[in-house]
Amino acid sequence: MTSENFWRARPDGNGQWAISTWAPDAKVVAVEIDGSAHPLQPNVEGFWSGTIAAPAGAAYTFVIDGQKFPDPASHQQESDVHGPSRLTDPAYQWSSEWPGRPWHEAVIYELHIGTFTPEGTFASAAEKMSHLAELGFTAIEIMPIGQWSGARGWGYDGVLPYAPHPAYGTPDDLRQLIEAAQSAGLMVILDLVMNHFGPDGAYIHQTAPKFFDEKAHTPWGAAIDFDQPAVRRYWIDCALMWLTDYRLDGLRLDAVHQIKGPGADRFFADFGQAVADLDLGRPLHLIVEDEGNEPGLRESGLYTATWNDDFHHAIHTALTGESQDYYAPFAVEPVGDIARALERGHVEEGQFRPGRDEPRGQSCAHLPFTSFVNSTQTHDQIGNRAHGDRLLTLADAEGVKTAYALLLLSPFIPMVFMGEERGATSPFLFFADYEGELAEAVRKGRAAEFAGIAALGDGVPDPIAEQTFTDSKIDWSETGSAREWLDLTRAALTFRNAYVAPLIATERAGDPIIRRTAEKALTAHWTYEAGELVIHLNFGDVGDHPPMDRDPDFSLFDITRDTFAIAAWSHSA
Structure with missing residues (x-):
């Protein structure tokens, strides 16, 4: 697609606005800005475009075969979705830098x-x-x-x-x-x-x-x-x-x-x-x-x-x-x-399951x-x-x-x-x-x-x-x-x-090990290049969890006694 094929009205320097929309079935398209109509030119791909002088904040509508419409790619409306759009300059002075996060x-x-x-x-x-x-x-x-x-x-x-x-x-x-x-x-x-x-x-x-x-x-x-x-x-x-x-x-x-x-x-x-x-x-x-x-x-x-x-x-x-x-x-x-x-991320990976007419999903455990x-x-x-x-x-x-x-x-x-x-x-x-x-x-x-x-x-x-x-x-x-x-x-x-x-900033160093320790309890063990994470979970039963060599780094309720409880340990490599 050519550089003229875009959706929206954008500033083009010196008070000019590059304005374009796609109306492939239209016979005549113009843009009306603060009451003044400006014809747009068509190309073979169905876009109509032009460059027009106007102040930022001016109201505009597209006039397509005699009927007025807001811009489908409007950056800002004068009021509701049925009325004119507004020419909006995206320039903004950020007061701080932002490098993002991983x-x-x-x-x-x-x-x-x-x-x-x-x-x-x-x-x-x-x-x-x-x-x-x-x-x-x-x-x-x-x-x-x-x-x-x-x-x-x-x-x-x-x-x-x-x-x-x-x-x-x-x-x-x-x-x-x-x-x-x-x-x-x-x-x-x-x-x-x-x-x-x-x-x-x-x-x-x-x-x-x-x-x-x-x-x-x-x-x-x-x-x-x-x-x-x-x-x-x-x-x-x-x-x-x-x-x-x-x-x-x-x-x-x-x-x-x-x-x-x-x-x-x-x-x-x-x-x-x-x-x-x-x-x-x-x-x-x-x-x-x-x-x-x-x-x-x-x-x-x-x-x-x-x-x-x-x-x-x-x-x-x-x-x-x-x-x-x-x-x-x-x-x-x-x-x-x-x-x-x-263990795997998703539960449904293409297998047949009770309560579902058709299988759903594919294996994603490698992700x-x-x-x-x-x-x-x-x-x-x-x-x-x-x-x-x-x-x-x-x-x-x-x-x-x-x-x-x-x-x-x-x-x-x-x-x-x-x-x-x-x-x-x-x-x-x-x-x-x-x-x-x-x-x-x-x-x-x-x-x-x-x-x-x-x-x-x-x-x-x-x-x-x-x-x-x-x-x-x-x-x-x-x-x-x-x-x-x-x-x-x-x-x-x-x-x-x-x-x-x-841990999760590094690659996995082995498959997760998830073991049921009661009907409604489990132990989960994940290994990464940087270390290991172990979670004991009671989710309705008190599990027979494997003993650990120290107190948990995090715990909620008593994992040895309460039917709902969680404890977690982390080990660095």
């Missing part, structure tokens, strides 16, 4: 800007970054912020993926949050949704119908056609913008298993290589959500890690006894599945354990329940604490969902901000969605009600229980920083 040091804190603080803004989130770093976290992962219709939402129904949502603040407010995080030593990862657009305000369906393959469908409608070079360029430009203009450390790519069809493999290769080719003076990390448990992206060396739902499902079923829907295969022998996850992002709670696993239940409301606190400690101590990359570090019991509910027929459709769709996923009792919170959003905000008061959880977080992450991170 991936083996990652301890991720997933957060939703709107509910992370009472104010729900970039600015208020910035005030909490030093607190997270003091606890021992080394990265935040921000749920999607690309603008969607309305003021409230999870972010996965965005329609302008280049534009930070104004409900959270301005682009510079976001940069100030990122600088606050990095100044505290925290990497910043952004969740990016490339597999679909939301249901309201996605004018790209009209400006570029060929962006979609109407014959292929996803759970969210017509599939995006990644066989189109302009489509691949749209998402690559989007990713590079976030990484360069906002000094991000990485991206989490949502539901990549829904990016398929002709062009998908080429897209992943091009996308990963474009990020790898950036020379920004810091390491960049790409994390994927892939329900397929496939090794290919990680084997390429271009993608760092994947979310590992298998670990979560095994922990959840062991603690709650739930067996519905996707929990069914993990409810048969959950502690055995925990053992397998500790470094740092390529698995483990969790015991996520926005999905809490929010995709009828009442947004956190694990502490479903299981005994001793078991949940033990699972949390295992997450933080084991040699995989841990991810904590906001509030988990303080023992939050407040819900994280599904919420949106639509009107009319769409609002009613979301209500009905929500009711249908949760029906098979542990609905507890009758009466589902209205996803459109502002109260549902408000109820999902974190309680920052430090009760006795919160202090206990915060102390546990500090202690576990102190151990991790001192012992686990140096």
Whole structure:
């Protein structure tokens, strides 16, 4: 593709803006800036472009065959997704240097800007970054912020993926949050949704119908056609913008298993290589959500890690006894599945399992354990329940604490969902901000969605009600229980920083040894070039664990007596 083929309006020096969009079916395209129309010139690849003098901050729209549209690659809107876009200069004076962090040091804190603080803004989130770093976290992962219709939402129904949502603040407010995080030593990862657009305000369906393959469908409608070079360029430009203009450390790519069809493999290769080719003076990390448990992206060396739902499902079923829907295969022998996850990373690697019609996954045990992002709670696993239940409301606190400690101590990359570090019991509910027929459709769709996923009792919170959003905000008061959880977080992450991170920075020196010491207890032994890590785990039974030559370096509850307990030892080579 030529240098003229780009999506967005960008400054070109001396008050000039290079402006371009893809409208392959259009007959006439212009850009209207502060009421004045400027014709754009077409090329054979369907892009229309021009260079126009205008001040930064000016409002603009594309006029395609006489109809006005916001820029599908808008960096900032005047207001909502239906109105004009704004010419936005990405220049920013960072006040500090940031070299980034290596991936083996990652301890991720997933957060939703709107509910992370009472104010729900970039600015208020910035005030909490030093607190997270003091606890021992080394990265935040921000749920999607690309603008969607309305003021409230999870972010996965965005329609302008280049534009930070104004409900959270301005682009510079976001940069100030990122600088606050990095100044505290925290990497910043952004969740990016490339597999679909939301249901309201996605004018790209009209400006570029060929962006979609109407014959292929996803759970969210017509599939995006990644066989189109302009489509691949749209998402690559989007990713590079976030990484360069906002000094991000990485991206989490949502539901990549829904990016398929002709062009998908080429897209992943091009996308990963474009990020790898950036020379920004810091390491960049790409994390994927892939329900397929496939090794290919990680084997390429271009993608760092994947979310590992298998670990979560095994922990959840062991603690709650739930067996519905996707929990069914993990409810048969959950502690055995925990053992397998500790040994191999994924549990499901292509074998037939009870509760599943078709096998899922391939062997990934040869991959470094740092390529698995483990969790015991996520926005999905809490929010995709009828009442947004956190694990502490479903299981005994001793078991949940033990699972949390295992997450933080084991040699995989841990991810904590906001509030988990303080023992939050407040819900994280599904919420949106639509009107009319769409609002009613979301209500009905929500009711249908949760029906098979542990609905507890009758009466589902209205996803459109502002109260549902408000109820999902974190309680920052430090009760006795919160202090206990915060102390546990500090202690576990102190151990991790001192012992686990140096180990997993090196290569494995042998296969893990995971031995069941009771029906619901096990011992895990991992060997690395830099040393060894041993964990004894009681997860419902007191195990007959092998004796150790000294007291543990970390312990929670009494491993010799309590049915839920954990103890850990590290040995340097």
